[in-house]
Amino acid sequence: MKAVYIAGGAIAVIAFLAVGLFIAQGPQPEIIVPAEKLWAIGPLNITNTLLTSWIVLALIVLIAWLCTRSITLMPGSAQNFIEAVFGFLLGQVEEIAGEKNGRKFFMVIATIFIWVIMNNWFGLFPFFNAVGKTEDVNHHIFETIAEQDEAGTPFEDRDKQGAWLMEDSGGMTVAMPRTTAVEFEVEAGDTAGIATDRYIIFLAETFTDFEPHAAEGAEHGAPAKEDVEAAIAALEANPKAPKVHLADASHGEGEAHAGGHHAIPSEALHASVESIEFPGKKLGLVIPFFRGTFSDVNNTLAMGIIAFLCIEFWGFQALGPGYLKKFFNLNGIMSFVGILELLSEFIRVISFCFRLFGNIFAGEVLVLMLTFLMPFLFVDVIYGLELFVGFIQASVFALLTLVFAVGAVEHHGEEEHHDGHEGGEADAHHTPAHQSGAVQAH
Structure with a gap:
């Protein structure tokens, strides 16, 4: 009888942990020091x-x-x-x-x-730290690169931006369990054009099975033109993946568009990216309504x-x-x-x-x-x-x-x-x- 109690207790503990891991596990935390x-x-x-x-x-x-x-x-x-x-x-x-x-x-x-x-x-x-509103991380990345382009200077430091792949809730949302976390990174010394190319390849790797051929060169230098073009093609082929919209020839580089921001240049494509559309999951974070004072x-x-x-x-x-x-x-x-x-x-x-x-x-x-x-x-x-x-x-x-x-x-x-x-x-x-x-x- 004692063995039955021990076995039953062990099963209960394992079930308790399984429920926690598969149902109640929070998303990978993005640690933000300043109050949001x-x-x-x-x-x-x-x-x-x-x-x-x-x-x-x-x-x-x-x-x-x-x-x-x-x-x-x-x-x-x-x-x-x-x-x-x-x-x-x-x-x-x-x-x-x-x-x-x-x-x-x-x-x-x-x-x-x-x-x-x-x-x-x-x-x-x-x-706390679970219920809040959605922050559009894509918009933040896009604006950061656009501001660097307007400044006309390369990025001074390595810049990382974490995000979750999440559905567009349109307002109040909850940090869902087991949410996939990704991270976009710009190298120190990158120009706005190189950062744009990195971002296009990052989106293709995140939302499709695309893999750049010149991976070693892309780590320390500008992404190859072939990789950027292949990344855009992979995004276009997947209906749920983000879509990169290039600026029309009638628009000059740096002109403001309907989204309220400026088009940002792509060094590999010799064109400007006007906007990026997310028909499926988006890059986002939950800005919690409540956080410890x-x-x-x-x-x-x-x-x-x-x-x-x-x-x-x-x-x-x-x-x-x-x-x-x-x-x-x-x-x-x-x-x-x-x-x-x-x-x-x-x-x-x-x-x-x-x-x-x-x-x-x-x-x-x-x-x-x-x-x-x-x-x-x-x-x-x-x-x-x-x-x-x-x-x-x-x-x-x-x-x-x-x-x-x-x-x-x-x-x-x-x-x-x-x-x-x-x-x-x-x-x-x-x-x-x-x-x-x-x-x-x-």
């Missing part, structure tokens, strides 16, 4: 990370309203949950900063923690700047203009120390920015790669790890902001101590234990 633009409202670009942040903000407001719309002395489960969360956060902040400063810092620190952790966890939903370095940089401004504000509030003394001190070696202190204040912004960005972006890439390589297996473990990482990153960002803020106001407390202001009740953050902890953390 969805729409534009005047000069404002609406990116997928910006859209996600707006949705998370609305979700936080909705949860807060639902949990606090009927506050009573005998709280229900929702109110109990909110009070427990904020009571815990307040306790942690006061333990580090003392009661007086803790209550001063609490609103900012709690906001940072809630905002970061909600965005990090929201980014783990399965529809902090996988965009612009958002993490904004958070770092906000934390920096809050810390400096609290420092000036506690010490006034005297706060600048720790940066500008003409007392021997202390002047050098002051310069290092000033540099460290600005370096913190970069540290805040790239610590959060690196962890969140790397997590997204890891989830995408494992969804492609081995769905339903390792990716489940990674999701659990990402939940933990999301919490840790929110905690680290909030606690570092708190510790640096304590360091700024503790400097004021130390001056008061040395000036003899020891009378009266000391605040909790003036105790030796808190001073020592602040100095070490700083």
Whole structure:
């Protein structure tokens, strides 16, 4: 009987993996670092990370309203949950900063923690990086070559453009499992004409069984005329393959056409390509509507700047203009120390920015790669790890902001101590234990 259970479990695991590989396997990921633009409202670009942040903000407001719309002395489960969360956060902040400063810092620190952790966890939903709109990669390649032709200079660097072979959805689409991925490449030093010839051969190799005869020469030099002509013939012979339309003789090279772009020259054909039509599958990518907010370095940089401004504000509030003394001190070696202190204040912004960005972006890439390589297996473990990482990153960002803020106001407390202001009740953050902890953390 034990052997039957073992065999049954093994069959279930194999079936589970088979379903993942043949049904739920994602397309080969195309890793794009900048946030993708969805729409534009005047000069404002609406990116997928910006859209996600707006949705998370609305979700936080909705949860807060639902949990606090009927506050009573005998709280229900929702109110109990909110009070427990904020009571815990307040306790942690006061333990580090003392009661007086803790209550001063609490609103900012709690906001940072809630905002970061909600965005990090929201980014783990399965529809992230999967549902979006189609980007016409052919149009992008065509325009890139046309712009290089207008500039009249060869490509300075090797240029690669990845794409998926996908049906034309005409708008909203989903990244389909097991989608074929291809990559078009232009060599450094290629002119627009050579790049056009490479693109024609690339299309023929991708959509038909065409193979260039002069493959070795095409790798490092211009494609042969015979290969380009044969590639166009192979595309014409296949009804589902792309069709290359050459410009009419009446059109001069570089003139604008109906597609809104300029014809691009072919060096081998001594003619210009006006447009390329895709009657079947097209070269495209899915620009996701939703992407993790902090996988965009612009958002993490904004958070770092906000934390920096809050810390400096609290420092000036506690010490006034005297706060600048720790940066500008003409007392021997202390002047050098002051310069290092000033540099460290600005370096913190970069540290805040790239610590959060690196962890969140790397997590997204890891989830995408494992969804492609081995769905339903390792990716489940990674999701659990990402939940933990999301919490840790929110905690680290909030606690570092708190510790640096304590360091700024503790400097004021130390001056008061040395000036003899020891009378009266000391605040909790003036105790030796808190001073020592602040100095070490700083």
